[in-house]
């Protein structure tokens with residue numbers, strides 16, 4: 001195990017209680033892209049709307065709600081912006097979960113990073129400082145597991161031979177800039193050479209999945225133990241009777257896409273499929289068997305149930321996307337994907353007084 005895997009990998013599942021008698025709600029939103037000031041303003045408004053609605057519900061129904069927010073990556077490539085967005089989120093949400101997307105991995109010239117994995121470690125440190133969870137957490141009060149899944153894409157994940165509108169339109173053009181030259185990750189993400197060569201990672205024709213496998217290895221320590229029911233081997237991990245585990249609600253999330261079916265048949269840029277998904281991610285989700293898996297990255301809202309798993313993308317996106325493909329997200333803000341408030345008894349007896 002190299003030092004990055006050692007440092008970044010969650011060692012076990014954290015157990016966390018909610019205040020006695022509280023209902024629990026889980027909300028999701030991805031791809032906030034808050035390098036744009038208009039998205040920052042939107043986020044502030046959405047958090048305030050959520051605070052107002054939560055207070056109204058509390059007054060009307062007499063129940064306390066523990067609100068959880070999942071952000072599956074792409075807030076910003078700047079740590080300072082990420083910090084501001086987390087701080088804003090903490091005004092309205094009790095627990096925040098996050099996993100870095102590709103934008104967080106950019107080593108821009110204004111930063112001193114020579115490795116995206118060093119930046120990744122600093123992001124985790126920032127998350128620790130702000131109590132943002134980038135590791136799995138189990139809530140015994142409602143038998144709920146929330147599991148961030150680290151991932152990265154590889155071109156060989158895509159096996160389609162479809163052609164995009166752009167490919168049709170430019171088939172005979174001689175001055176088209178190759179996608180590899182335009183895709184910013186290929187220039188700003190820096191990976192240790194012991195994982196794979198730069199040429200393999202940045203080629204859309206490459207069959208390698210070494211970087212995707214490397215990212216998936218961050219999840220293995222806790223995942224393997226959880227699946228094998230060996231959690232009692234480590235005192236800090238969960239200790240549940242099997243029957244409880246069978247009824248557990250599991251919400252996992254990643255930045256990247258697990259299944260090819262979750263990308264539309266036709267895209268504007270066909271090459272985007274080559275930089276979107278991961279087979280090691282797909283395999284880990286199949287092993288974990290969540291009720292819901294939330295992802296991001298493509299900025300295309302998705303709500304599809306495949307083989308019993310609800311796959312969901314709820315992205316804000318940027319510019320035109322907020323007015324078109326992501327307009328519903330733009331209008332409504334984070335989406336509630338779990339709510340046990342109907343099951344929670346109103347215990348204080350003061351409703352209506």
Ligand SMILES: [Fe+2]
Pocket residue numbers: 074101102103255296297298
């Ligand atoms: Fe992304």
